[in-house]
Amino acid sequence: MDQREHRLAWHETLEIHELVAFQSTGLIKLKKHIHKITDPELRSLHAMAIQALEKNIQELVQFYPAAPMYREVEARADNSFYASDLLGLAKMTVRNYATAVTEAATPQVRTVLSRHLQTAIQLHGQAFYYTYKRGLYPAYDLPRLLENDVLLAQKALRMDY
Template sequence: MDERRTLAWHETLEIHELVAFQANGLIKLKKMIREVTDSRLKQLYSFSIQAIEQNLKELLAFFPQAPIYNRDDEEEERADTPFYSGDLLGFAKTSVRSYAIAITETATPQLRIVLVKQLNAAIKWHEQVFNYMYEHGYYPAYNLADLLKNDVKNARRAISMK
C-alpha cells in the first residue's frame, strides 16, 4: 500500500492548526469589515478575505486524506461561543510563542526576568482557555476525527459568511 495516499499524522495536525487559525481569522475579518470606513483599508480587508477563503478551500480538499476523518454526523452550527473561545485560545497560543521568541533575543537580565514571568503567565492563561474549550467539547484534543470535523465545520461556516 502506498502510504502517501493518506496524510501523515504530523501533516494532518499542521493542517488542523492552519485551518483552525485561518477560519477564526476569516470570521473576525468578515465581522470587522462592516465597521471599516476607509476605502483602501476596506479593499485590503476584501483582498484578505478572498485570500483566506481560497486557502481554506484548498486545505479542506486534503481532509479526506487524513488518517482519521469521518464526515458523518457533522454538527449543526452552534452559537459564537466556540468561535470566541477558539479566538482566545489562538491569542494565548501566539502569546506563548511570542514570549518564547523574545526571550531568545534578550540580553538584559532584568528584561529576561520579566519576560520569563510573563511567559509563565501566558502558559497558565493558555491552559485555562484550553481547559474551558475541552470541558465544553469545543476542542476535542484527544479525538482526531472530531477535531478535524470541527475544523471543516468552522471553515465552511467562515467561507459561507456574508
Template sequence: MALEERKTLAWHETLEIHELVAAQSTGLIKLKKSVKEINDSELQRIYQQAIGDIELNLNELIQFYASTPSVSEREELEREDSGFYAGELLIFSKTLVRTYAGAITETATSVLRKTLTKQLLRAIHCHERIFNYMYKKGLYPAYDLEALLNQDLQNATKALKMK
C-alpha cells in the first residue's frame, strides 16, 4: 500500500500533531485573552491575524485526529485553570530547553557556554517539575495516547470557541 493511501497516521506523526495542537491551543487562548488589552490598532490587527492563522491551523490539524492510532470519541470535560497554566509553563520550559541547547552550540566563549549550560539545566529541572506535577494531577496523560489526543481536542475546541 502506498504511503499516501494509509488510513492511520504513524505514531511519530501523531505525537508531532499532538505537540502542535497543544502548543497552539494554549497560545490561542493566551492571544485571545491578551488582544482585548491592546490599545495600538496596528498591533491589535496583527494579533487578530495571528489568532485567525492559529484558528485555521487548529481546524486543519484536528481533522487528522480521526486518523490517529487507537483514538475513540470521549465526552468533553471542562479543564481547570491550573491545567491551562501548567500546560503553558510546560510549553515555555520545553521551548527554553530547546533554545538554550541551540544557543550553546553557537557559543565560542567558554564562560558564556558554562553559564548557558547551567541555565539549560535549570530549564530542564523546571520542565521536569511541571511535567511531574501535570502527570500526578492527571493533566498530562503521557503514557495514554488516546487520553492525550482527546485532551488536545478538548483544548483546541475550547480555544476555537473562545471569543
C-alpha cells in the first residue's frame, strides 16, 4: 500500500483547516447566543445547526493526525477568537463580492460591487496582518495552524448551550 494513502495532501489539509476554523467559530457564536432566542422554532433550528456543526468538526479533526507536519496539541490560552472571527468574515465577504461582481449585468451595480470588493480586500489584509503579527494566525507554520484549529474546535465542542 502506498504511504500517501495514510496521510493528507497539502491542498486537502488546507481545505479541512478552513472548514474546521470557520465552523468552530460559528459553533461558538451559536452556542453563545442560542439562549437569547425566544422563538421556539428558530431556537430549534439553531440547536440543529449546533448539532450538525459539532458532528462535522468531530469528523474533520479526526483527519488532523494524517496532515503533513502535524504535531500533537498542547493546551494553551486562546486569545484569537475575535480576530479569527473577523478574518473569517473578511474572507467570506471577499469571496461573496467576487462572485457577485461576476454576476452583475448592470454597469452601476458592477461599479458599486467592485468598490465594495476592494474595501473587503483591504479589510481582509488588515485583519490578516493583525492576526499574523500577533501570532494568532501562523500562516507560514502549518503545524501551529493546525494546532490552533484543534484548540478552537475543542473549545467549541466543550461549550455548553
